[in-house]
Amino acid sequence: MEYPQYKPQSDHLPLNDEELSTLDDMLIKLPVEAAMNIEALDGYLVGLLLSPQRLADLPGADWLPTVWGGDGDDLEADSKSENYPFVSGKQRKRVTLLVLRHLQSIEWQLNAKPELWEPIFSVAEDDKGDLVDAEEWAIGFLTAVDLAPEAWAPLFDDAVTGPLLAPIALLGGDDSQLSEADRARLSDPIERDALSRAVLDNLLQLWAARSKT
Secondary structure: OOOOOOOOOOOOOOOOHHHHHHHHHHHHOOOOOOOOOHHHHHHHHHHHHHOOOOHHHOOHHHOHHHHOOOOOOOOOHHHOOOOOOOOOHHHHHHHHHHHHHHHHHHHHHHHHOHHHOOOOOEEEEEOOEEEEEOHHHHHHHHHHHOOOHHHHHHHHHOOOHHHHHHHHHHHHOOHHHOOHHHHHHHHOHHHHHHHHHHHHHHHHHHHHHHHOO
């Protein structure tokens, strides 16, 4: 199965709100538990763009199927594994195009107008105001990290970049590896909101540092 390779200069229009909603709906309705929603996808794409491993050098087959939970090649012969989890090649192509356009839009915004970039986080209303939750986004980001763990390891260990990545690791990491103190922080909506809001500023700092290298 062939997939396009990401080309930063491709002539793709940014997704509007309706198209983002369409992409989210298409992913949610896929019959695969591992398929990403739009929040996880957004984090995943940012993680790919920030990775020390250049995305433009990475074959599309190495990262695109992760978006929808894989192509199901290990399914039984009568399950139409060629297009799984999609009902048709046309549907897969549509999702792929939307993903590539969103990816390019993120990179353009971070390069040209970083002050206008907003990650896609979950927001819940509370009597104290809006509470932001970046857990799904962080899970997506860490999925990108898992594609090149050895390349990412120095960034997590670095005295400067490590603390910037810490809120993402905490929000999207394995609960079983957390301390009691960290579990308590995540169970507090106010603490979770503060961690989630820190992700935005930290990511902009990471992007700025990346752009200088």
